[in-house]
Amino acid sequence: QVQLVESGGGLVQAGGSLRLSCAASGSILRLEAMAWYRQAPGKQRELVARLTSGGTTNYAEPVKGRFTISRDNDKNMVYLQMNSLKSEDTAVYSCNIEGLYLESYFPSSFNSWGQGTQVTVSS
Numbered sequence: 001q002v003q004l005v006e007s008g009g010g011l012v013q014a015g016g017s018l019r020l021s022c023a024a025s026g027s028i029l030r031l032e033a034m035a036w037y038r039q040a041p042g043k044q045r046e047l048v049a050r051l052t053s054g055g056t057t058n059y060a061e062p063v064k065g066r067f068t069i070s071r072d073n074d075k076n077m078v079y080l081q082m083n084s085l086k087s088e089d090t091a092v093y094s095c096n097i098e099g100l101y102l103e104s105y106f107p108s109s110f111n112s113w114g115q116g117t118q119v120t121v122s123s
Contacts (some may be wrong), residue, residue: 002026002101002112007095009117016121017083020097022114024076025101034098038091038119048093053077062088066089087123088093092116 007094008020024031035050049069050058057069068081078095094116 001103002028002099002110004095004097004112004114005113005118006093006095009119010121011122012085013030014085014087014121014123015057016085017081018085018119020080020082020093020095020117020119022078022080022097023040024078024097024099024112027111028076029100029102029107031071031073031099034069035096036069036078036080036093037096038093040088040091041087043091045094050076062094082119085119085121087121089119092117092122093119 003025004022005065007071008018012018032053036048037045038048046062047060049067050056051069051071053087066084070079095114101110
């Protein structure tokens with residue numbers, strides 16, 4: 001299987017910045033869509049940003065112009081640069097990656113999730 005590990009979360013004051021990272025490991029053949037989701041207390045998980053293998057991005061309306069998703073295929077990494085953070089951005093952020101990996105010598109698709117990293121923005 002493919003494992004994802006996020007890092008970069010923490011406590012930041014409103015107006016500050018954080019950069020989240022997500023590292024994928026395993027017998028990866030190809031990475032396709034990569035995305036970041038978040039879940040605030042008492043709310044449903046929501047898509048924050050998504051980046052396809054072709055470079056198409058889409059962002060949730062509340063983060064447009066403030067967050068940027070990027071990827072490094074050579075390192076099997078996806079990033080989320082978060083600027084001008086607001087208290088309403090406080091949530092657990094999780095990465096999600098789709099792609100192909102080698103399972104018992106055969107290519108298989110995967111859709112993996114990270115464990116999540118807490119982002120807390122103080123006002």
